[in-house]
Amino acid sequence: MPLDEASTRLADVCEKIARAAQLAGRAPERIELIAVSKMHDAAAIRPLIEAGQRVFGENRVQEAVAKWPELRETPGIALHLIGQLQSNKAEEAVALFDAIHSVDRPSLVTALARVMDKADRRPSCFLQVNIGDEPQKGGCLVADLPGLLAEARTADLPVAGLMCIPPAEVEAAPYFALLAKLARDHGLSDLSMGMSSDYETAVTIGATHVRVGTALFGARA
Numbered sequence: 182m183p184l185d186e187a188s189t190r191l192a193d194v195c196e197k198i199a200r201a202a203q204l205a206g207r208a209p210e211r212i213e214l215i216a217v218s219k220m221h222d223a224a225a226i227r228p229l230i231e232a233g234q235r236v237f238g239e240n241r242v243q244e245a246v247a248k249w250p251e252l253r254e255t256p257g258i259a260l261h262l263i264g265q266l267q268s269n270k271a272e273e274a275v276a277l278f279d280a281i282h283s284v285d286r287p288s289l290v291t292a293l294a295r296v297m298d299k300a301d302r303r304p305s306c307f308l309q310v311n312i313g314d315e316p317q318k319g320g321c322l323v324a325d326l327p328g329l330l331a332e333a334r335t336a337d338l339p340v341a342g343l344m345c346i347p348p349a350e351v352e353a354a355p356y357f358a359l360l361a362k363l364a365r366d367h368g369l370s371d372l373s374m375g376m377s378s379d380y381e382t383a384v385t386i387g388a389t390h391v392r393v394g395t396a397l398f399g400a401r402a
């Protein structure tokens with residue numbers, strides 16, 4: 182992707198975020214755009230860095246470990262893990278990522294707490310909620326959220342907020358609204374929700390982190 186195309190796409194997404202924020206009476210600076218670079222190689226990512234984007238999302242630890250050390254030499258880069266995390270990769274994840282959006286079970290809370298203490302590095306965490314109660318999806322059930330949050334707080338994980346991936350092919354807004362309510366009920370400030378097809382809706386409902394891939398990079402292979 183040439184630099185001017187990357188700049189145009191980035192400007193377009195940022196403008197849409199700003200417009201949605203304005204509509205909702207929110208400060209656009211409060212919304213972090215995470216450029217989801219999974220399955221895109223360094224050559225596709227570099228133009229976006231040159232265009233000024235600094236926050237990126239990857240969904241697999243191994244892929245990120247292979248791709249990012251070099252790309253990361255640009256000052257100010259932040260990496261967010263947005264995909265499911267196995268406990269045996271917790272150490273690598275804590276070493277590489279600045280935020281982890283997929284904390285969804287007590288065993289992972291325990292594993293992360295242990296490696297964070299050991300590494301003395303504490304990426305901020307989002308608890309992922311299976312907001313549509315879909316069997317094939319990651320995330321804790323809505324009913325299990327209070328228990329998981331209590332465990333995360335006891336383990337001293339730096340919990341910033343909640344994350345969700347709503348069911349496909351249906352209106353996302355009610356699911357975003359439910360996630361926002363859960364965060365409010367539990368005194369959590371951050372909401373990771375909204376992808377290429379629905380990030381503007383998510384912003385109007387309170388998203389603080391939107392995870393946008395296709396709208397910035399084009400379709401994945």
Ligand SMILES: *Cc1c(COP(=O)(O)O)cnc(C)c1O
Pocket residue numbers: 217219240263264346375376377378392393394395396
């Ligand atoms: C791939 C992915 C995204 C980005 O999806 P797009 O539709 O390409 O914007 C966002 N969040 C998660 C968890 C993903 O896996």
